[in-house]
Amino acid sequence: MIGLAPPDHDPDAPQTLTTLPVGSPATVRHYVGGLIRRHRGAFTVLITVNAAAVIASMAGPYLLGGVVEKLSAGARDLQLEQTLAVFAVALAAQTVFVRTVRLRGAVLGERMLADLREDFLVRSVALPPGVLERAGTGDLLSRITTDVDRLSRSMREAVPQLAISVVWVGLLIGGLTVTAPPLAVSVAVALPLLIVGCRWYFKRAPSAYRSESAGYAAVSAVLTESVDAGRTVEAHRLGARRIALSERRIREWTQWERYTLFLRSVLFPVIDLTHVLLLGSVLLLGGAFVMRGWISPGQLTTGALLAQMLIEPVGLILRWYDELQEAQVSLARLVGVREIEPEATDADRHPDGRDVHADGVSFGYRAGVDVLREISLRVRPGTRLALVGPSGAGKSTLGRLLAGIYGPRVGSVTLGGAELSTMPPERIREQVALVNQEHHVFVGSLRDNLLLARTAAADAELWAALGAVDAADWARALPRGLDTGVGSGGHTLTPAQAQQIALARLVLADPHTLVLDEATSLLDPRAARDLERSLGRVLAGRTVVAIAHRLHTAHDADVIAVVEDGRISELGSHDELVTAGGAYAALWRSWHG
Template identity: 50%
Template sequence: MSLPVADAPEVRRATWRLIRADRRAMALVLLLNGLAALAGLVAPWLVGRIVDQVGAGTATVSTVDTLALAIVGCAVAQVLLTRFARNAGHRLGERTLARLREDFVDETLSLPAPVVERTGTGDLMARGSADVAIVGVTLRDAAPTLFISSVQLTFVFAALFVLDPLFGVCAMVGLPLVAAISRWYLRRARDAYLHEGQTLSEMADSLVETAEGARTVEAFGLQSRQIAAADARVRRAYTARRRTLFLRSVFYPVVDFVYALPAAVLLLAGGVFVANDLVTLGAAVSAVLYAWQLTEPMDFILDWLDQLQRSGASFARLKGVAKAVPDRAPSAEVPVDDRLVVSGVRYAYGSGEDVLHGVDLSVRPGERLALVGPSGAGKSTLGRLLAGLAAPGAGSVTVGGVPVAELAPEVLRERVVLVTQEHHVFLGTIRDNLTIAAPDASDSRLLAALDVVDAGWVRALPSGLDTRDLRLDAPRAQQLALARVVLADPHTVVLDEATALLDPRTARNVERAVAAVLEGRTVVAIAHRLHTAHDADRIAVVDGGRITELGPHDVLVAAGGTYSALWHSWHGDR
């Protein structure tokens, strides 16, 4: 499954929002480009004046020298103005690209966890790398160049019509052909580039899943199957790339022919007009010079048109991420307390069957609740609903009377935090990894949190908290993740097998430390290690998407039900 792609109207609206975000810079770019284009129009007109005066015998050395100096001055002015215009355009492009990257990160972080899990990381990785790079090229290079070229082209055509309407008409002889080939190309290019981007995402997905599951692939001898799947995706990407190359191979030859057409027509027509005294020789010379000035901006525009299509497709993929973000405003209600209540909850992943079936559960503030049961019973799904990472398909999950999934992110972090066995150590220092949870925490508080989770090894590092880009094994990485929980100090913590990758002794110590720090707060622990359940106030047995047993350890063991069987089996009594 892939993330959505924004349609053309959405892309136009997003583009307009980016433009409006830096209006002053855009106005400056417009002004500089306009002045540069005007400066470029003066020289051909002055050359025409020189030709006419020489032809009429009224030119003097002083007059020619003055006009020649004016031509040089205009050329220098055009170079300087163009340089400043390009610089302003590039700076505008970089700022716009920075905003686009920030928006993409915000939208990505706002994606519901189930959406990310269904789509995989490959699609996001391709959009965040290849698509951003393509849009970046457009914003840095293509957009300023196209803007300058468009202004120059407009002014040159205007100058030709002002010089003589006949010259303007002749200069436009290639436009119908340009319009026809551009229409043919544009009708096909966007879809072709979107398909190409999709095949790149599929290749990235294949790479990521093979790398992450390398040990499984080797253990089960799946190398041939993975290679065959990767080859198939490479072939699809190759076919998609050939399609876009074909479009360019048709478009560019026609464009190259159009470049020379206006100048050739104006040379022929100018000679006819001068011979019939319709225009002066100087006007004809100016017209031909203006025609040659059409070549460069038209070349840039048509040459970058392909980049615009690539960029438009990439921009649509980037803005499409926002379509997967739930379109709902955070609840303005404030939870009255920290009581978690699950009422009649049903939940299914995508369009699949329900994995939870009418679950009812109430977790008291300060209670330690353990969720146990066989794999696939729905424990982790219930934990995610409690943490607000997903909304139930039916029923409700509330904290203090407010739906957990509708809480604003900053309010949710103060209420519920989920810690899973999937941990991550971010690039940067140990301090950077910890202050994610508490940006203003002092060193003493950071070290205290590390001591709580038995991570005293940080003190022994050469640079301590400032140790950078450290490669940590799974147990130590999980200790950092748990230390972040201690620093965040939420009212409720959902531990989804959070100590599964720690050795039993370390896991036991960490669980005791976390329990001591979170005394008076709610802890929901999901684990297969039943000693966690033994220490809990209550135990909920989840089986087949339902809570089949609920009560303290001793009561459930004495009841002789599912939990009792699990407990005795774990202890080797049966």
């Protein structure tokens, strides 16, 4: 078949943009098999009730065929009252069974969809933190929103309906074979066209739908990044460039949309023509068989009606199978997280002390490009270490390595002699906490947001934590205090207040080692200074690694590490480094004018 060609694949095509993997066919089959086994009882009931509904629906053709058979034999007493009574009972039974099938199918679909959502969430949360940090925002959003939305209809309707239709077709063909074996051959007349059309379509559809989904994820990524970084886009006059990139991604996505629409525009006429051939072949061949005496008029009547009934389930199978092509792509994207190997951890490994030690560490986000090179650093318990240096030098990356978010490519990062990369994430978070510039306020009350850090904390402890970060005054002024709803749709908090909530969580979590990556950047300098003094009293005795551009933070630190071009160029106290007259001294003079 000749028609619209798929869009060209360029080096920046959307399907290359995802950072989380797409599940292989084997992974998808394994997951679907597990899902069916999990709900095998419900599937068995659904198939059984559906089989009863199909058998009840076949009563009409057999009863009408019997009437025709009697007429052709010259019978005068057709016993129509009994026939109508049996038909009414069969129709009533069919109605009850069909209603039950639809109800149980919908419930089964909802349960499977709930399982899928829960499985994806659990798997995503369990992913290594570094994998989640590197994952694109648009890709993550499109998976949990668009892909789940596409699957919702399939789970609610396509999977149950497909199972129902397969049983329906099998029983009808079986009934046709038992009633009039020669007519069963006539069904095969329409098969070649159906097979050729479906092979042509299903050979192209999966990759096309996959590319369409990747294209939508690319559009989401561009739009999300442009909105989130709106001020940066305006400041650097990148508006035209971002618009051009957005238009390009939308154009690529719509090209794939048009291509998948073209595929469906070929498949559906083939299905309609198959229906015509099926019924036509049964009538024409059946008429010839009656004339030759191979079957009776009653058998032809019953066979023709059963063949007519075949049209609906065959159409449903093809329709829902097409729906499942899109669903399969979305499912592959959701279960793709199962292909990410969990980082090897030693559940029995416990740190023996609080020393943080980086030894010969090199690390890069891409193969062959190291951001950090040969970093060696020891942070004694209770030390306040400041990481300073120019933007892009690797300070935040080093902080994430010390917090156990990433594992080094070369070398080791240990806590109390235990390598962080081999410790379970839950154990690391109990002892080391990272607070950066990005703070999320969850939908719920202020109390709920604080209890995330320590679920058993009393109100007095919550107020103490808020007071420690200078947030108690504005929190008490809220309409309902700790019970005030915040987050999306709730009381609007300023970025600085959201940052204070994050720091209050830190106080409640009570880790012995903290990594603060510009944790007070959203506050004005004077407020930030006051907050850092308050935090200094609360965090006394803890190990603190502070990544800062405001050098007053470095001034208060016990040790300062100057990071330049992925290496530590200077290490010492404020006075030592100012006296040395190196890079830090130059930064300090520049800071003070």
